[in-house]
Amino acid sequence: MTVATLAVIFAASGAVFTGALGLLFLRDPARGFAITTHRLEQLPQVMSDRYFALALLALGSAVYGDFKVIAYLFAVYAFVSFADAWIYARINRPYVKHVAAGVLSIIVMVTALVALNPGVTA
Numbered sequence: 001m002t003v004a005t006l007a008v009i010f011a012a013s014g015a016v017f018t019g020a021l022g023l024l025f026l027r028d029p030a031r032g033f034a035i036t037t038h039r040l041e042q043l044p045q046v047m048s049d050r051y052f053a054l055a056l057l058a059l060g061s062a063v064y065g066d067f068k069v070i071a072y073l074f075a076v077y078a079f080v081s082f083a084d085a086w087i088y089a090r091i092n093r094p095y096v097k098h099v100a101a102g103v104l105s106i107i108v109m110v111t112a113l114v115a116l117n118p119g120v121t122a
Contacts, residue, residue: 071112078105 025032033039038046054077061070081102088095 067112067115071109071116074105074109074112078102078109081105 021032021036024035057073058077061073079102081098085095085098085102088098
């Protein structure tokens with residue numbers, strides 16, 4: 001087994017583990033908080049960290065310059081934005097900003113996908 005293969009396995013394992021935590025929070029938020037040792041009172045600080053991390057991911061994708069990575073990342077951003085919009089819309093809370101973030105993410109994603117075709121120019 002190569003180090004490259006091991007890195008891919010580790011990355012996939014991280015995705016599985018993180019996805020499992022997402023499912024746990026979806027099914028049993030109290031247990032999710034207990035297992036991750038997160039505290040509801042610290043949620044604003046946790047969200048701040050998450051937004052900084054998302055900004056660093058976007059910056060990294062831009063610096064790396066791989067349009068597949070940019071398209072994938074912003075597809076995920078669109079998912080997060082629309083999922084948040086759905087959560088807030090269901091409880092009659094403002095959600096337009098989340099929809100706008102999702103639409104802007106899709107614009108970035110589509111632009112990156114178009115940029116993959118070397119025959120397309122602006």
